[in-house]
Amino acid sequence: MNIPDLNTKKWTQESQPAKLEEILGDGSVKCHLSPRNCVIKEGQVGFCKVRGNRNGRLVTLNYGKGVHNTQETIETEAVFHFSPGEKILSLGNIGCMLNCGYCHNWKTSQAKYVTDKDVYYYTPEQVVDSALRHGIKILSWTYNDPVVWHEFILDTAKLAKEAGLINLYKSAFFITEEAIDELLPVIDIFSISLKSSSPEYYRKVTTGWIEPVLEGIKKVYNAGKHVEISTLMVTDISDDEDSARTISKWVLDELDPSVPLHFVRFHPDYKMSNNVRTPINRLHKAKSIAQELGLRHVYLGNINDDEATNSYCYQCSSLLVTRYGLNAESIGLDKTGRCLKCGCYNNFIILEKNYSKNSINLQHLNTSSLEKKKFNWHGDIVSIHAQVTNTLDTPNTIFFRRRMRDDAHGEWECISLLAKESYRFIIAKSKPQEIGPEFLLSQGISSNLHEVFDRAHFPTEAIEDIGISMDDTTPKIGYKGKQNMYTQLIKMVNKDEN
Ligand code: SF4
Structure with missing residues (x-):
């Protein structure tokens, strides 16, 4: 754009x-x-x-109005079985048909907190053109929730399909059947956040109700779409064994054992900032329960360095895909998504890769005149959005690489920008020894870095304006209203148990 x-x-x-x-x-x-x-x-x-x-x-009121489009990887959207590591263009809008107490995108999902400076204006043609020019094959409708961007999505997704692109819809899916009927011709992948199996939880935490969500998931699954389900495990509220069991049983009974299920780690935010991150052992317990019940592909989310994010063949246990944070590498799959060792199909769809990293050798470039910018990973901050703007009337290029311990580093990569183009992209920590990214910015490029808390988070404030977060477990821009939702819900859970 x-x-x-x-x-x-x-x-x-x-x-x-x-x-x-x-x-x-x-x-x-x-x-x-x-x-x-x-x-x-x-x-x-x-x-x-x-x-x-x-x-x-x-x-x-929000047709063509959204947050800044952002290049990410498909893992950001809790989609692990569709072309692992694939680049996506994430598109978020403003507003939401729900108001979840833990929303990490509350500054854009709740329209009353949206400020004009955070709103960008797009046409369907601009979105498709940006994806094509940057070698991206998948548009991802995401962040706040795509349901309330219905008309813009239908127009853009149709155009995208005509241009050979794929559409991914990441949603809490509180949506009517009539609206789903309009989406089915243009959406290829549905990543659905099933918040809980409890009707009471839905009413109290999300302000919605569970029945249409369950019916909607079944409808897109029965239409033959690629479906993955994720559930946020909120500490002490929904990270118990019963919740894991009921959600897993529902996926088994109503969908099938090959549908990927993701148990996602919670971080304190919005009206639940007075809670703590989900203990990792509870997530592992949820994963074992789901696997014991018969689900074949169960993952943990918002965890960086853990083999519970890898994919294994359910038949011969070979390692198929390794993941670290939001990065993925397919090592044991053939082009049709089958296990290289035993030939078993593990419900993977693989796109033909016709792009490679834009690696570049800077030896012959005089870099002394370029502005250098570095960011260090710290605590739970292991990914950032870099927003770069070419203020010139001529094309320009930015360079970045990953810094490792002991002065080692990855290759320089580059992104080309048109005259006056603004572009935003994610860099996520890719290995334990990586300490952070480094940028080289030519004259005429302005840049801002935004700390990302967990996947599908769209930070609106840049560290150049608010500084680096000192607290690694919740975003620096915190909700200033009442923080009593966690306390109320804990009472509800305890009452149920007595
Ligand atoms: S029905 Fe849903 S989408 Fe329509 S106005 Fe109400 S909240 Fe918004």
Whole structure:
């Protein structure tokens, strides 16, 4: 995308006609996008605050408006069985049909906290063009939640498919069947966050309800889409053995044993900042329960250096894919996704790789005039978003590499930018001895680094503005409201047990 026209627009000003509208006789409209089915009066907005009633018609307020598009890897989206290590272009918008107490994207998912400086404006053509130019084959609709970006996704995903791209939908999937019917022709991969198996948990923690989520998962699975399920294990609330057992049984009974299931580590955030990270032993216990019940591909998420993120053949136990954080390397799969050793199919889809890392030898380049920038991994901060902007009227290039202990380093890689182009990409720690990335920036490039807490987190504040986080377990920009949700939920859990 081009450099945004910063702060000159108010994101709520413009609207577009919305789909899934029912006009009611009294001037109000009903929205059929999420199961809330909000009835909205003239001039008002629905629960998500990004769909409203203007002149008696349902409109969307966030068409083409989102956070900065970001190059990541497919592992960021809890998708482990679709072309491991593949680059994706992550696209997030603003607003949400839920309000989960632990949301790590609350600054963009809850429309009342969105500031105009964080909103970027895109057309479907710009999104597709950016992916193609940077050698990316998958668009990922993600972050806050794609459900409330319905019209923009349908338009862009259709264009992307025509250009040979693949669409991934990462969602809590609180969505109506009518809306799913519109997504099925254009979405290829569904990564669904099944928050819990408990109806009470859904009501209290997410403000939604579980039934449409379960029905939606079955619908996309039965439509033959690639589906992966992930569950956030919230410390002392939903990281118990019973929760792991019920979710695993549901996947087994309603889907099949080859559907990948991810148990994801929680970090304190939003209305649950007064909790602690999920103890890793509880995640491992959940994984063993799921495997004992018969699930073939069970993973742990938000854990960097742990073999519970690797893929093994369920038949001969050969190592198929190694993972470290958000990096993956396929070492035991053939081109059709079968185990190289025994030929067993492990529910992998592999895209043909026609791109390679843009490695470059800088020996012949005079680097003394380039600005150098370094970042050190610390605590749980093992990935960052780098946002770079070419302010020149001519193309430009940025260079980066990984620094290791003992003055060793990886190869220089580069990203080419068009005149006035703004680009954002993730770098995630890839091995234990890696200490952090290093950048070389030509004249005319401005840059900002953003600390990422766990996967699918979109940080809005740059370390150049707020500094480096001193607390490694929760983002520096914290929610200033009440922190009582964890305390209330603990009472609920204890009451159930008594
Ligand atoms: S998408 Fe928004 S307006 Fe529509 S029903 Fe859901 S919360 Fe209400």
